[in-house]
Amino acid sequence: MKAVWNAKVGFGLMSWAVASYAVTTAMFMLIFFPILPLVSYLAGWPFGLSILISVMFFVICNFAKRDHKVSISIVPEGLGFCDEAAGYERQDLIRYEDIQSIRVRRNPFFRSLVINLKERNQRFSLSNVLLPDNFLAGIHAHIDVKS
Missing domain, CATH: 2.30.29.30 (Pleckstrin-homology domain (PH domain)/Phosphotyrosine-binding domain (PTB))
Incomplete structure (x- = not known):
């Protein structure tokens, strides 16, 4: 019997981290390069929350990935x-x-x-x-x- 790294959970966490990073990047682009008048809706706590969630997912993803071998x-x-x-x-x-x-x-x-x-x-x-x-x-x- 062997205990190994769980690839399904690891890759799932990685996909959530990338998705949260994509949302944060899109918000950044809409705030600092305004195409639509969404700055008043996205600036402030929504953008800060998006950054916090992205950082948390990348930290969790790195902990989940560290023992993959x-x-x-x-x-x-x-x-x-x-x-x-x-x-x-x-x-x-x-x-x-x-x-x-x-x-x-x-x-x-x-x-x-x-x-x-x-x-x-x-x-x-x-x-x-x-x-x-x-x-x-x-x-x-x-x-x-x-x-």
């Missing part, structure tokens, strides 16, 4: 953490006896898998995760048996 798989000795992003390329084995807790953190847009280790206060995470149905149950069964 990360995968976590269950292996007999523990969990295999693999990051294939350029410049990060690493593969770690997380032994079951080293795991303090594993949980799925949810926010309004995507889920994140967080693995805390007992020693060295180390944390592994995978943002915007797509989990198989029994992934967490399988890990908790191994952790309980090893403890």
Whole structure:
């Protein structure tokens, strides 16, 4: 079993970010290069709100996209953490006896898998995760048996 980056949610967030940027750009063009007399309607809080929403979507999109080359798989000795992003390329084995807790953190847009280790206060995470149905149950069964 393997936990991977959720492409459907990631690309959905990216499309919303681009759409909000397009609306903000259109408003900017209508305000500063007036073709129609819409400046009094679009200037002020509508334009500010549009900028705020665009910034929020791009920040959320970057958080959702940051782990697109990360995968976590269950292996007999523990969990295999693999990051294939350029410049990060690493593969770690997380032994079951080293795991303090594993949980799925949810926010309004995507889920994140967080693995805390007992020693060295180390944390592994995978943002915007797509989990198989029994992934967490399988890990908790191994952790309980090893403890």
